[in-house]
């Protein structure tokens with residue numbers, strides 16, 4: 001805590017700070033003045049006041065860089081990193097000093113350069129939640145959410161009581177993304193990641209609205225692409241459907257699409273692999289859409305999609321019919337009621353919360 005002397009030195013009441021410091025307080029460690037050591041503070045001000053000789057003392061004076069200063073009006077507290085000019089009344093902490101010294105820098109740039117000048121390690125930025133992806137049961141009840149952070153990172157949470165969250169997946173049955181649409185869909189795309197699933201759904205929205213005979217679903221696994229990330233429990237949901245696997249343009253993506261195709265081919269009517277042409281390395285369907293392609297382009301590619309010919313569990317090769325290569329624009333029939341209440345339906349019922357209390361908790 002600041003002493004009375006410190007408060008007088010600051011020229012402000014306790015708890016106040018200059019606006020720059022306040023504005024970025026959340027970016028700084030909680031310890032006073034960013035937790036800088038005496039050496040770091042001294043190094044910082046020595047670097048920023050290159051023409052001054054700053055003794056290694058608790059309290060030093062220097063010429064103020066913020067006004068024409070014939071005296072040494074600037075007081076610096078080297079233990080706390082605080083400064084005040086008795087000539088122009090400028091004052092603040094190290095970040096405030098940096099921003100006033102280099103007004104063209106963005107707040108984040110100023111923070112970086114301040115740490116650099118102090119010879120201090122830049123603390124890890126607090127991660128920011130930028131997106132939540134809802135994983136729901138067949139009837140739309142929330143099972144869990146995948147959380148996307150910036151800088152890039154992922155987490156999970158499941159609903160607890162009274163709007164609280166458990167930040168884990170304990171006791172959760174993982175399901176494919178956008179499950180209700182997957183269950184009612186007859187043309188299903190499997191992409192890598194929720195962002196791609198949302199973007200492709202949006203991209204095909206107008207087409208979907210004009211073609212009620214086709215029910216498009218776009219799904220993905222909550223674990224991303226990679227060996228073992230596609231769970232066997234997802235496969236029955238693809239019963240009776242036309243499935244198109246769309247790998248990202250890298251080796252992991254291609255291998256993963258192959259694994260998904262193998263899994264769902266035990267249940268699906270037909271399985272295809274559509275590798276979008278013209279993607280850069282690691283490019284995905286979001287990039288392809290972003291490049292300005294049209295829905296017409298998309299369906300033209302779809303008609304040439306490679307039918308998946310893989311092995312079933314028993315090891316026998318299966319040829320899967322390609323409904324797109326018969327020269328017509330015929331699309332798959334809507335899935336029958338029996339298919340809905342078949343394997344996938346049984347599976348869906350298993351996923352539902354059992355009791356009314358569960359429902360309340362999830363609501």
Ligand SMILES: [Zn+2]
Nearest residue numbers: 064067085088
């Ligand atoms: Zn001054």
